Amino acid sequence: MWTVLLVEDEVFVRESVRRIVDWQSLGFNVIGEAGNGEEALGFIEQHLPDLIICDILMPKMNGVELLQRVRELEIGSRFIMLSCLSDFDYVRKALEYGASNYILKLSMNVQSLMDALVKVEVELSKQQASGLSIPPSRIDTQQQADTGHREVDKLISYMKENFRSMISLRMLAEHVSMDEKYISTLFKKKTGSNVIQFLHQLRIDEARRLLEQSNMTISEIGTQVGYENDNYFIKIFKRFTALTPNGYRSRTRLRGEVPSVKG
Known part of the structure; x- marks a missing residue:
């Protein structure tokens, strides 16, 4: 089931989009809503939705700016943009940044939305089949302890100590008193990984350890990390290891590495 985030500042439009489509029959599940781009960005960092249906003109951060920020973070979520007739320049920019489609609000109906979802479902399926949803190489978080840059090293230490808690790019930027976009670019330059991927790798490394060395349930491990x-949790684990947590644990046991008893 592909996950969806709805981003629209007009509550009525957001509710209409959610109500007019039988999402599950098309293979989608709406996991969240946001009223502006800034709110959406924090959600996207934490949940990596497969699809974002996003209004173009919004307060604080418009839809094109949100799409650009998501691409800078190297998050591959698909975008369907909602636009008015006067938004064509924004639509063009959104398509340049890789938006899958756009829908005019005035002509939006069940069929137009379903057609757009079918197109995205095909794109996501092809992406999954080609393995593009899995990072191309594993991030060695243990060798990133000293980059030679004080703020980046401070972020790495903070993430290693607090990865079990909710962390966003905004929180990290505030921790070192720097701009989000700048610290994101700097972190990638110094480590070769973006901030969100690094955070997920820390969590997945710990999850692997717990799967190997404990009898905690999958749910308990997910919460723990x-x-x-x-x-x-299962989706992110599979994205980084190409296995489900249960599959990883089973493979470990087949190798004779019997986990110790919980506690």
């Missing part, structure tokens, strides 16, 4: 939702 910072994922409140079981399905989301």
